[in-house]
Amino acid sequence: xxxxxxxxxxxxxxxxxxxxxxxxxxxxxxxxxxxxxxxxxxxxxxxxxxxxxxxxxxxxxxxxxxxxxxxxxxxxxxxxxxxxxxxxxxxxxxxxxxxxxxxxxxxxxxxxxxxxxxxxxxxxxxxxxxxxxxxxxxxxxxxxxxxxxxxxxxxxxxxxxxxx
Numbered sequence: 184x185x186x187x188x189x190x191x192x193x194x195x196x197x198x199x200x201x202x203x204x205x206x207x208x209x210x211x212x213x214x215x216x217x218x219x220x221x222x223x224x225x226x227x228x229x230x231x232x233x234x235x236x237x238x239x240x241x242x243x244x245x246x247x248x249x250x251x252x253x254x255x256x257x258x259x260x261x262x263x264x265x266x267x268x269x270x271x272x273x274x275x276x277x278x279x280x281x282x283x284x285x286x287x288x289x290x291x292x293x294x295x296x297x298x299x300x301x302x303x304x305x306x307x308x309x310x311x312x313x314x315x316x317x318x319x320x321x322x323x324x325x326x327x328x329x330x331x332x333x334x335x336x337x338x339x340x341x342x343x344x345x346x347x
Contacts, residue, residue, distance in 0.1 A: 185280055186260045190271050191287040194264055198333055200234040206334035209262040212239045215247035216266055244270050248277050268317035275324050284321060284328040286341055304344050307332050319345055
C-alpha cells in the first residue's frame, strides 16, 4: 500500500531517511525515476542515503508501477518518491491506492530552461507555469495533497499554495 506519494527533486536525502520514513512508519521506499534508474552512480548514492530500516528500490517509473501491481505490495507501507510533476501525474493516472500526496522540495535544482524564471510558491517550491498547471491537475484527483517540506512543518493544502 502506498502510504505517501512524495514529489521531491532530491529523491532520497536526510529528510527522507530520518524524518519522513520514521514519521510515516514505512517499511519500503520506492524511487520512480527514469534517469536515476539508468545511472548506477546515482543509484548507489541514493541507496547509501536510504535508511537501513527500509528496503529501498530505484527503478524507472514504468518498472516501479509494474512492481506495485504485485499483490505483495499491499502488505507493505510504501513511501513512493518521484522528482517531477509529470511523473507524479503518471503515477496518479495508474494507481488508485494513493492515500496522501506530499509536495516537498522542487524547482531549486531541477532542470532550468533558457533564462526562464520559476515562480516561488513556498520556501522550497519553485514552478514554471506548466509545472504549476500539472500540480493543479494533481488537486483534481480528490486525494489529500499538501505542501510540506518536513513532518514538523505545518502542511498547507496544495490548492491554496498554488493560488498564491
